[in-house]
Amino acid sequence: MAVPLAEFCRQLPKVELHAHLNGSISSATMQTLLKRYKNRLEREGNETPQLWETTILKGEKRALADCFLMFKMIHTLVNDEESVRIVAHEVVREFADDGVVYLELRSTPRANPATGMTKHSYVQAILCGIDKALSECRTTMHVRLLLSIDRRQSVAEAMDTVELALAHVEQTPHHTRVVGIDLSGDPTVGDIPALLPVLHSAKERGLKLSLHVSEIPQRNEETALLLSVCPDRLGHGTFIHQEAGGSPELEERVLAMKTPIEVCLTSNVKGQTVSNYENHHLPLWHKRGHPIVICTDDKGVFSTTLSEEYAIAGETFFLSQEQLRQLASHAVEHIFEHDLKNELLKLSDV
Numbered sequence: 001m002a003v004p005l006a007e008f009c010r011q012l013p014k015v016e017l018h019a020h021l022n023g024s025i026s027s028a029t030m031q032t033l034l035k036r037y038k039n040r041l042e043r044e045g046n047e048t049p050q051l052w053e054t055t056i057l058k059g060e061k062r063a064l065a066d067c068f069l070m071f072k073m074i075h076t077l078v079n080d081e082e083s084v085r086i087v088a089h090e091v092v093r094e095f096a097d098d099g100v101v102y103l104e105l106r107s108t109p110r111a112n113p114a115t116g117m118t119k120h121s122y123v124q125a126i127l128c129g130i131d132k133a134l135s136e137c138r139t140t141m142h143v144r145l146l147l148s149i150d151r152r153q154s155v156a157e158a159m160d161t162v163e164l165a166l167a168h169v170e171q172t173p174h175h176t177r178v179v180g181i182d183l184s185g186d187p188t189v190g191d192i193p194a195l196l197p198v199l200h201s202a203k204e205r206g207l208k209l210s211l212h213v214s215e216i217p218q219r220n221e222e223t224a225l226l227l228s229v230c231p232d233r234l235g236h237g238t239f240i241h242q243e244a245g246g247s248p249e250l251e252e253r254v255l256a257m258k259t260p261i262e263v264c265l266t267s268n269v270k271g272q273t274v275s276n277y278e279n280h281h282l283p284l285w286h287k288r289g290h291p292i293v294i295c296t297d298d299k300g301v302f303s304t305t306l307s308e309e310y311a312i313a314g315e316t317f318f319l320s321q322e323q324l325r326q327l328a329s330h331a332v333e334h335i336f337e338h339d340l341k342n343e344l345l346k347l348s349d350v
């Protein structure tokens, strides 16, 4: 007898390639942080966030702009090394529990002079949380990290992030966890032409690039500029395909480049850039044989799991369990840690 879809998706060995650390905090961890930091937040004159201010519950939606207010709120709570460590530990543990065998987390290095946290110690705290989670993990799991550039940052800040990533690679040449750079943040702001040289430089110096593109409509020109950097993967790409409001030129260019698209179904529906699951751009690309990778984006903010995202894709687009298994297996081709591909392909072939 066939295994029920939800259970099949949970058991499937999965690869998660698009997960923002502070967007991935579960309600349970959020409760822990709220309890732990309530006193400190009040002392610092910050209001204590309520759970509903950091999570969009099942069945609810918000405007994309509201999601960015939620991140701001979450950042007031995760603002010292200890909280960063807790969050990284819990997030990795939860992905492992969900059957994720390879996880690429991404996060924007943040300093907070009030707590003594520097961008460097922020990254170290993440790495420490990851190590702790992996040492407790009962199954084999691999975790890598991308450092995120927020679109609203200056060229100097963005360059600092690239240097931070490269310094890490230099210090740990044989077991580096930092493998690339992500460009993310509120898609309505930021000076992309100014940031292009920074992205070029990251790529030239050996870092992989995943760039959020066309998350909102009418960004064709900006997306064309970002494609000129030859990114290794694209985040969302919601409005690239001509049938989704992009343009034939852009669509053909992405198809020709074969750049994988990280698709985040629930994120797009809850953030209301896509009206419902049925209207999502996933099948437009899938049908043309273009590589897509199912991801969560922010499993905490959007109350989802990677298994649920696979199940939603299966139900919405009538994909068989075999097709879902193939999607999970093909995702391995697009990980940024080349040396693990064979090992992971064996896992997903069972």
Ligand SMILES: CNc1ncnc2c1ncn2[C@@H]1O[C@H](COP(=O)(O)O)[C@@H](O)[C@H]1O
Pocket: 020, 021, 022, 023, 067, 071, 072, 106, 107, 108, 109, 148, 150, 184, 185, 186, 187, 212, 215, 267, 271, 297, 298
């Ligand atoms: C919903 N769609 C999205 N579009 C663009 N950027 C997003 C995002 N979701 C998350 N982020 C980016 O990730 C940060 C939170 O994690 P970290 O503090 O970096 O770990 C947000 O502040 C934003 O810059």
Ligand SMILES: [Zn+2]
Pocket: 018, 020, 184, 212, 235, 297
């Ligand atoms: Zn994202």
